[in-house]
Amino acid sequence: MNRVRKAIVVASCAALAASVAACAQSERGDENTGGTLTFGAAGAPKNFDPIFNDDGESFRPIRQMYETLIEHKPGTAELEPGLAEKWDLSADGKEITFSLRKGVKFHDGTAFNAEAVCFNLDRWFNMKGAAAQSQMIYYADVWEGFAKNEGDATGQPVYKSCEAKDENTAVVSLNKFKGAFPAAMTLTAFSISSPEALKKYDADKVTQSGDSFTYSAYANEHPTGTGPYKFQSYDTSSQVATLVRNDDYWGDKAKNAKMIIRTIGDEAARKQELEAGNVDIIDFPNPVDWKGLKDKGFNVQVRRAFNILYLGINQKNPKLKDIRVRQAIAYAINRQQLVTSKLPDGAQVATQFMPDTVSGYADDVQKYDYDLAKAKSLLQEAGATGLTLKFYYPSEITRPYMPDPKGIFTAIEADLKAAGFKVQPIVKPWNGGYKDDVQKAGKQDLHLLGWTGDYNDAGNFVGTFFGREKPEFGFNDPALFSELSAADAETNPDKHMAAYEQVNRDIMAKFLPAIPISHSPPAIVSSSKVKGLVTSPLTNERFDTVTVE
């Protein structure tokens, strides 16, 4: 009887399984053909509306789907035509006339024209709601203010108006000239979206949701640009973005029919996926892995550096107000040895606060080559021998300019001690108050920090660091601020560049508010099957030229 009962149970289960195996309808469509490029990203995108983003992982898919008025020449930081074929700056710098490319369409089939450009610029300027404005980081940085500042936004807007003179001519008027223009128009955040799609999917709707924000259907599901790839889907549970080739693209069509961007947060897992052949490209591999990956036949392409690591000095400490003490610190650090021992291949000692890829870089700044004797002598002269310095450095983070914060700190600490300083190390987690302490509270005497440039203008580097009084550096020097303002306000491109070259000379010789340490080039790794990848110093590669054999 037991056997019979058992047989009945097994048969019932089998019947149940068979019936269940037809309970839902498959919703699959036809397979795409034409090849797929798979990218292993370190983080998931926040959303797909360019103006509300400021991080590289969000910009990566955005850059494939959208375009800006001005682009960078592949592999460089030099400007070239994008959606605008040419641009003219008026003599006073307050008017930029963009001559737009003809025959371009957005992914929804609507026309790209001057009206669309003005729509986008007006949209940003007129954005309502403190929530939305607070998330437009690059807009606030470049354009400084809105039509009506809400929340804590207080800047006077740089933007005045945009006029569509004809179908292919957009004239942008500014309230004041800023040195960031026209280079800032290359920023991915200022990509041009389809006005129809923006309106249809309520793109401006950004609302608070608990301790975060909710974005619109446009930002999450219907991004619509003019780029070589179109948005197909974003699987929020597996964090996989799927883009498909835009067959109506105005330029050369993307070589792959599909591009998949997978989020693989763990660095070791990302590397293993590359080795297993499940992804074709990964970004920012750990420098210690470069050689191993090259030996296994992967292409490790090292970009030209577009970043700076600096040792910040806080002049809130009265002893550090004396430039001889700051110079002593500069001479005490053996930066060449630090670069050789702690930083990846291709890293360079920084002579000033921006790399040589940026216009305004000066070859003849005052250098501070390692000289321990000079450091000691300056310190003695200033009466600061034995000075104790609180030295902050971050933990739980690596940055392209700072791959090993602890290692870099240790090297500098040893050098400072050798020169006669006493060092009190203070380590704080990057996401656990480090930036609050050093940038807002100014608790440190020395700290490690850096910057990756956003666009090719010296103001994006030295203007950002030293353009105004900040708790981070603890000084108020009207001479330096006005020199930087004057350089920024110079409308003639050659004079603009010359002015910043002089600024760099003066910063290094007369002011020295911090010590430039190094420029570290980040790498991107692809499998040997990948061809046609052109790297960008600004890490804003396009993948439409890439083939996977």
Added chain:
Amino acid sequence: MLRFIVRRLIGVIPTLFVLSFLLFGWLRLLPGGPAGALLGDKATPESIASVNKVLGLDQPIPVQYVKFLGRMLTGDFGNSLSKSRPVVDELADAIPATVELALAALIFAVGLGIPLGYLAARRKGGLFDNMTIIGTLVGVAVPVFFLGYLLKKYIAVDLGWFETSGRVTAGLDETKVTGFKVLDAILTREWDVLFDALSHLVLPAIVLGTIPLAVIVRITRASVLDVMNEDYVRTAEAKGLYAKTVRKRHILRNALLPVSTTIGLQTGLLLAGAVLTEKVFVWNGLGSLLAEGIERRDYPRLQAMILVIAFVYVIVNLLVDISYAIIDPRVRVR
């Protein structure tokens, strides 16, 4: 029995309130707030202050807590900072992933553990028994992440026998019904997806199930040895019952009591082990969500997850108590 269950469930509510209050306060007191996490690298003190004001994070903590409580009682845990998605949606996506993995790990651990433990006890002192004991010691001692990377490297990457990460191959055309990949593939008869999902599931399930397997083997072995020496077993054998009947009805059934308690406890520990396993295998479940939430100081996500985990733990323990009543009639009487 029903009254018992209802009483236990009601008792959970004050526990969760106290936990939510302590958690909220502790997270808010940690240095580095959500605004920095929201704004990323380009955050400046001014932009952080602006976001804090918009989100009300500059208000006193008790005021913030009352607002949070009001939202929580309507099921609104807010959006995560990392992905700007409702935390509830994130959990809804992650729970099937973790349950599927935990279930597979449990099936592996229980399916292999009970027979191995039983056989080891039957062959006590022999080669099989000794090898089993050594195996369990190794299983408990090897760190989960180490085992994970090892199996990934040699079995998945080098040999290519199984997939390296994720739940299915990226870009695979699949239909979502429940969120359980294996079940969904069966329901929709997408057999290629079923095969793909299983090939992704095997290694993480083995890694996650290794420690529970070792523990279940040891407990089963010890329990069976105890029961085998009981008087009632000797009586049953003396009465002339078939050996198979004695093994099944008298030895195994009684030996399973402590094993079932162990399984219950291991289920709770599976969640802890899942954090590392999911990170190694890029398995987007609760563990990955929790690890990322800690790294990025994603307070809304952490708050919701810890409350959910506490609730699940209580429910699992309740189920274990109920299973006792089912297995042992004497518990029902009591």
